Amino acid sequence: EAFPALDHGFVRVIDYMGDDAAVVQAARVSYGRGTRKVSEDAGLIRYLMRHWHSTPFEMCEIKFHVKLPIFIARQWIRHRTANVNEYSARYSILDKEFYIPASENLSAQSTLNRQGRGEVLEGAEAARVLDLLREDSERAYRGYAEMLNQDEDGAQADPSRSGLARELARMNLSLNYYTQWYWKVDLHNLMHFLRLRADSHAQYEIRVYADIMIDIMNRWVPSTAEAFREYRLGAASLSATGL
Amino acid sequence: EAFPALDHGFVRVIDYMGDDAAVVQAARVSYGRGTRKVSEDAGLIRYLMRHWHSTPFEMCEIKFHVKLPIFIARQWIRHRTANVNEYSARYSILDKEFYIPASENLSAQSTLNRQGRGEVLEGAEAARVLDLLREDSERAYRGYAEMLNQDEDGAQADPSRSGLARELARMNLSLNYYTQWYWKVDLHNLMHFLRLRADSHAQYEIRVYADIMIDIMNRWVPSTAEAFREYRLGAASLSATGL
Amino acid sequence: EAFPALDHGFVRVIDYMGDDAAVVQAARVSYGRGTRKVSEDAGLIRYLMRHWHSTPFEMCEIKFHVKLPIFIARQWIRHRTANVNEYSARYSILDKEFYIPASENLSAQSTLNRQGRGEVLEGAEAARVLDLLREDSERAYRGYAEMLNQDEDGAQADPSRSGLARELARMNLSLNYYTQWYWKVDLHNLMHFLRLRADSHAQYEIRVYADIMIDIMNRWVPSTAEAFREYRLGAASLSATGL
Amino acid sequence: EAFPALDHGFVRVIDYMGDDAAVVQAARVSYGRGTRKVSEDAGLIRYLMRHWHSTPFEMCEIKFHVKLPIFIARQWIRHRTANVNEYSARYSILDKEFYIPASENLSAQSTLNRQGRGEVLEGAEAARVLDLLREDSERAYRGYAEMLNQDEDGAQADPSRSGLARELARMNLSLNYYTQWYWKVDLHNLMHFLRLRADSHAQYEIRVYADIMIDIMNRWVPSTAEAFREYRLGAASLSATGL
Ligand SMILES: Cc1cc2nc3c(=O)[nH]c(=O)nc-3n(C[C@H](O)[C@H](O)[C@H](O)COP(=O)(O)OP(=O)(O)OC[C@H]3O[C@@H](n4cnc5c(N)ncnc54)[C@H](O)[C@@H]3O)c2cc1C
Ligand SMILES: Cc1cc2nc3c(=O)[nH]c(=O)nc-3n(C[C@H](O)[C@H](O)[C@H](O)COP(=O)(O)OP(=O)(O)OC[C@H]3O[C@@H](n4cnc5c(N)ncnc54)[C@H](O)[C@@H]3O)c2cc1C
Ligand SMILES: Cc1cc2nc3c(=O)[nH]c(=O)nc-3n(C[C@H](O)[C@H](O)[C@H](O)COP(=O)(O)OP(=O)(O)OC[C@H]3O[C@@H](n4cnc5c(N)ncnc54)[C@H](O)[C@@H]3O)c2cc1C
Numbered sequence: 001e002a003f004p005a006l007d008h009g010f011v012r013v014i015d016y017m018g019d020d021a022a023v024v025q026a027a028r029v030s031y032g033r034g035t036r037k038v039s040e041d042a043g044l045i046r047y048l049m050r051h052w053h054s055t056p057f058e059m060c061e062i063k064f065h066v067k068l069p070i071f072i073a074r075q076w077i078r079h080r081t082a083n084v085n086e087y088s089a090r091y092s093i094l095d096k097e098f099y100i101p102a103s104e105n106l107s108a109q110s111t112l113n114r115q116g117r118g119e120v121l122e123g124a125e126a127a128r129v130l131d132l133l134r135e136d137s138e139r140a141y142r143g144y145a146e147m148l149n150q151d152e153d154g155a156q157a158d159p160s161r162s163g164l165a166r167e168l169a170r171m172n173l174s175l176n177y178y179t180q181w182y183w184k185v186d187l188h189n190l191m192h193f194l195r196l197r198a199d200s201h202a203q204y205e206i207r208v209y210a211d212i213m214i215d216i217m218n219r220w221v222p223s224t225a226e227a228f229r230e231y232r233l234g235a236a237s238l239s240a241t242g243l
Numbered sequence: 244e245a246f247p248a249l250d251h252g253f254v255r256v257i258d259y260m261g262d263d264a265a266v267v268q269a270a271r272v273s274y275g276r277g278t279r280k281v282s283e284d285a286g287l288i289r290y291l292m293r294h295w296h297s298t299p300f301e302m303c304e305i306k307f308h309v310k311l312p313i314f315i316a317r318q319w320i321r322h323r324t325a326n327v328n329e330y331s332a333r334y335s336i337l338d339k340e341f342y343i344p345a346s347e348n349l350s351a352q353s354t355l356n357r358q359g360r361g362e363v364l365e366g367a368e369a370a371r372v373l374d375l376l377r378e379d380s381e382r383a384y385r386g387y388a389e390m391l392n393q394d395e396d397g398a399q400a401d402p403s404r405s406g407l408a409r410e411l412a413r414m415n416l417s418l419n420y421y422t423q424w425y426w427k428v429d430l431h432n433l434m435h436f437l438r439l440r441a442d443s444h445a446q447y448e449i450r451v452y453a454d455i456m457i458d459i460m461n462r463w464v465p466s467t468a469e470a471f472r473e474y475r476l477g478a479a480s481l482s483a484t485g486l
Numbered sequence: 487e488a489f490p491a492l493d494h495g496f497v498r499v500i501d502y503m504g505d506d507a508a509v510v511q512a513a514r515v516s517y518g519r520g521t522r523k524v525s526e527d528a529g530l531i532r533y534l535m536r537h538w539h540s541t542p543f544e545m546c547e548i549k550f551h552v553k554l555p556i557f558i559a560r561q562w563i564r565h566r567t568a569n570v571n572e573y574s575a576r577y578s579i580l581d582k583e584f585y586i587p588a589s590e591n592l593s594a595q596s597t598l599n600r601q602g603r604g605e606v607l608e609g610a611e612a613a614r615v616l617d618l619l620r621e622d623s624e625r626a627y628r629g630y631a632e633m634l635n636q637d638e639d640g641a642q643a644d645p646s647r648s649g650l651a652r653e654l655a656r657m658n659l660s661l662n663y664y665t666q667w668y669w670k671v672d673l674h675n676l677m678h679f680l681r682l683r684a685d686s687h688a689q690y691e692i693r694v695y696a697d698i699m700i701d702i703m704n705r706w707v708p709s710t711a712e713a714f715r716e717y718r719l720g721a722a723s724l725s726a727t728g729l
Numbered sequence: 730e731a732f733p734a735l736d737h738g739f740v741r742v743i744d745y746m747g748d749d750a751a752v753v754q755a756a757r758v759s760y761g762r763g764t765r766k767v768s769e770d771a772g773l774i775r776y777l778m779r780h781w782h783s784t785p786f787e788m789c790e791i792k793f794h795v796k797l798p799i800f801i802a803r804q805w806i807r808h809r810t811a812n813v814n815e816y817s818a819r820y821s822i823l824d825k826e827f828y829i830p831a832s833e834n835l836s837a838q839s840t841l842n843r844q845g846r847g848e849v850l851e852g853a854e855a856a857r858v859l860d861l862l863r864e865d866s867e868r869a870y871r872g873y874a875e876m877l878n879q880d881e882d883g884a885q886a887d888p889s890r891s892g893l894a895r896e897l898a899r900m901n902l903s904l905n906y907y908t909q910w911y912w913k914v915d916l917h918n919l920m921h922f923l924r925l926r927a928d929s930h931a932q933y934e935i936r937v938y939a940d941i942m943i944d945i946m947n948r949w950v951p952s953t954a955e956a957f958r959e960y961r962l963g964a965a966s967l968s969a970t971g972l
């Protein structure tokens with residue numbers, strides 16, 4: 001089952017290992033005999049979350065197949081505590097699939113936050129932006145295919161030409177082209193990713209993926225997901241002076 | 244099923260995710276359409292191993308429950324690319340279980356290799372060492388229990404005493420006492436561990452564990468295990484000058 | 487300059503790279519031209535700390551030489567985001583140096599917190615504990631030296647004996663023996679370490695080291711140290727429900 | 730001093746910590762008193778390299794400022810054991826700088842190696858590729874600036890338009906646009922990077938950077954660089970069967 005994301009992307013769970021019970025089981029190794037008194041699993045999970053006892057959450061692992069625009073992949077890959085295998089544009093030809101924002105996500109630069117969005121663009125300006133994005137993306141692919149001397153199905157176009165190496169031709173594609181990868185991560189570092197990327201400071205397009213993954217967490221590890229909302233996503237921090 | 248190791252230790256597989264097929268599947272994401280020609284999985288796995296394409300091996304994960312002497316745990320934990328939850332001697336009382344080498348493993352210091360063993364000790368010297376190890380270990384535990392003011396079952400010994408904090412009392416125990424942990428690692432880093440710890444330069448006691456884990460690999464991921472023996476364990480390196 | 491810690495330990499700064507200015511410099515690479523408006527370095531550092539923009543703090547690095555009891559080294563080494571070279575007890579003979587707590591740190595087990603300390607032990611019980619720790623530690627070393635067939639200076643004791651391998655003999659030593667290592671870490675992960683280990687839930691003996699390192703931070707990176715106290719050490723978290 | 734790379738890129742050393750002597754110093758902590766006999770530093774370094782004693786090399790750290798095309802940054806960032814701060818295209822406007830290969834690097838797809846290059850393109854095909862790359866890159870920037878409603882100097886173009894958010898507009902740029910970052914890494918992981926990226930299987934454009942960094946290593950840590958060439962770069966591996 002693939003959860004759709006943006007216009008051509010998706011998130012698909014390939015496999016996972018462990019669940020809420022595995023977190024508890026690992027925590028109980030630490031506490032050994034002493035755990036007889038901790039009666040409730042969800043309570044123990046909340047306790048671990050609240051006190052940043054993060055290693056039991058590392059005992060669960062999940063593997064996703066994700067299709068996403070390259071400019072989002074560039075943000076995502078900055079999370080180093082994960083395992084990745086990406087589609088190789090040196091080895092294979094990229095599909096002609098690029099991201100065009102829906103009009104309600106076509107926002108102006110924020111005037112308050114240098115790293116954020118402001119009002120949604122409207123009317124002629126919005127239309128022009130959409131046209132421009134689409135045209136330039138189309139043209140980028142035409143250039144790519146022409147340099148490769150191949151069409152999308154891999155058939156040679158002009159027998160008198162050699163075709164540029166794939167690893168070079170791909171540099172003509174724009175950052176809204178889609179790539180895909182397998183991305184595997186433990187539950188602790190997944191939550192670290194989600195805390196940063198489901199946050200309002202993150203770019204809308206990566207938040208779409210983060211939100212899907214939070215839904216997946218809700219079903220996969222409901223107690224951990226609840227504690228995560230309580231002590232991370234929905235929590236606030238008071239500084240020393242603020243206290 | 245727990246595989247026994249040394250006199251009181253063991254290795255037990257708690258869970259795993261993926262196998263040879265998952266390595267291949269991840270490699271094929273990278274190679275995309277291009278993979279139609281790679282006909283044989285074992286061949287692809289050998290290719291990845293030989294060319295240090297290590298990320299597809301990170302797509303498999305395994306979780307062990309291990310019981311091991313503390314001096315071995317100290318070597319093991321140096322491998323940072325793993326997830327660990329250890330029994331807490333701050334929280335719980337350690338069992339009275341310590342490692343005493345079998346006589347055939349009671350070796351003299353090597354005279355050639357400052358970090359290794361030489362001939363097996365014999366006769367009176369061997370007997371004396373075994374007695375000494377056993378006596379000192381027993382005495383360490385007596386001191387531990389006395390300071391705790393508790394017997395091994397947790398019953399208070401002398402009601403007039405408070406008992407020293409567990410986190411302090413444990414420092415009286417010697418390095419041959421057993422601890423235990425959950426240890427989770429991906430297949431690539433497991434092989435890195437095994438290459439270093441199943442090697443003849445590693446201390447015998449950790450090699451015992453490494454050898455068990457190689458047996459487990461043989462059954463879990465037979466093609467990867469074979470490629471590992473071929474290109475890592477059994478391979479040799481020629482230096483530039485040697486070539 | 488070595489800062490003494492516990493009865494025989496120390497923390498010594500070997501080298502470092504970067505300081506507050508390097509944090510700011512790295513943050514400004516991210517913000518490029520846009521940074522003209524951020525007028526004040528300390529303000530930018532507080533901003534980064536408050537918003538968990540942790541990567542600029544990774545741009546500073548510090549290397550310590552630390553001497554510490556083994557049971558503390560076992561807690562410390564759990565922090566995997568560091569570089570370590572430890573004295574090898576396979577290669578060399580350990581010194582006869584073990585930790586004995588000062589009497590004001592000789593506490594009973596807490597009755598409220600299974601992982602903590604309660605009242606300080608007094609009178610006969612305290613005296614007995616100190617005697618016991620000292621005696622057992624002394625005896626452990628006697629056994630060690632006898633098995634090695636060497637005195638502390640490495641001279642052979644009995645020419646008729648071979649001496650047990652160092653890697654085996656050391657297992658007779660107790661966990662309060664001192665070891666030493668070089669420990670190198672970036673500033674972000676140092677603060678992560680300090681947040682967990684200067685905390686009241688951490689064992690007193692590791693807090694002693696953490697406190698020294700906070701002092702070092704105060705001098706090395708004063709603005710970062712201040713922001714760290716404000717937004718980490720002295721801060722509190724409000725859960726979603728609490729809000 | 731910035732070492733130029735490709736048509737607009739560079740590598741600049743910002744700072745470093747430690748050198749050959751620091752590697753030796755760390756190794757000697759491990760070997761303690763035992764080291765009196767190792768007379769020669771370069772010999773010890775070769776020994777460490779040959780036996781994969783990698784942790785002493787982690788004791789040196791180096792920080793680079795690198796300017797590089799995005800498609801190369803995407804390969805580079807896969808090396809997770811480093812610290813990075815990248816120019817933010819959400820925060821700031823990217824310069825109009827893109828990579829166009831020199832004609833001698835404009836190669837056809839290899840027919841033998843799906844992930845490599847073959848013959849250099851010639852004549853009309855080469856000319857057409859260069860034109861196409863240049864035109865499409867120029868056009869991509871025109872679209873970018875138009876959507877931003879800003880020229881390269883940040884001046885507003887059309888006061889009646891709001892301008893698209895920077896984080897969105899940048900997706901129109903192609904993968905040959907330049908980005909820049911601070912990249913900090915320890916010497917062990919730098920060598921791991923260089924082994925993979927100075928290799929003939931790596932794409933030419935990243936090899937250019939790797940080669941510059943090897944030159945830097947030669948001056949920074951000459952003994953380590955020599956051992957690296959001897960036991961890694963120039964070495965070969967014999968499989969178990971091959972032996
Ligand atoms: C010629 C070539 C072709 C390539 N082709 C592809 C391709 O088609 N598709 C593709 O996806 N990639 C490809 N790569 C990238 C490759 O898979 C690696 O991602 C990259 O080389 C970085 O190597 P590394 O993981 O060893 O380095 P680092 O990330 O620096 O890691 C070094 C070591 O640290 C450990 N480590 C670090 N982080 C982690 C972690 N989070 N979890 C576990 N262990 C960790 C591992 O032991 C690792 O070996 C290619 C690389 C090369 C050189
Ligand atoms: C008061 C206290 C009590 C404790 N009690 C116990 C106990 O009873 N049992 C026990 O086992 N431990 C116990 N610990 C240790 C604790 O579980 C951590 O191992 C330790 O605090 C190190 O924290 P860390 O993992 O965040 O640090 P680091 O290892 O430095 O990691 C920092 C961050 O880097 C990432 N990271 C680094 N390496 C990896 C990796 N290989 N894989 C995935 N992510 C990685 C993670 O995001 C991690 O949070 C205790 C710690 C404290 C402070
Ligand atoms: C025979 C033998 C003798 C030894 N003697 C000594 C000794 O005398 N003294 C001593 O201190 N140690 C000694 N060691 C331990 C050794 O130095 C390593 O700590 C241990 O083997 C773990 O190896 P690793 O670092 O490659 O593994 P991991 O920690 O699992 O790391 C795997 C790879 O991931 C990357 N990586 C992971 N974490 C980090 C990080 N935080 N920063 C940068 N890169 C990272 C590196 O590329 C690393 O190579 C010895 C080991 C062996 C096998």
Ligand SMILES: Cc1cc2nc3c(=O)[nH]c(=O)nc-3n(C[C@H](O)[C@H](O)[C@H](O)COP(=O)(O)OP(=O)(O)OC[C@H]3O[C@@H](n4cnc5c(N)ncnc54)[C@H](O)[C@@H]3O)c2cc1C
Pocket residue numbers: 078079080081082189192196197201202203516517539540541544567672674675678809810811812813814815816817820
């Ligand atoms: C809103 C927002 C804006 C951002 N803006 C920018 C920007 O302008 N420029 C920019 O460059 N980045 C930017 N980033 C990316 C950010 O700096 C981080 O790279 C990214 O969020 C990943 O976080 P991380 O390092 O904590 O995650 P991970 O890499 O998953 O690491 C988790 C933890 O593991 C430990 N760790 C893992 N690998 C290592 C390692 N090799 N060395 C040391 N410790 C390690 C650290 O403790 C780390 O905190 C932004 C991120 C967000 C969310």
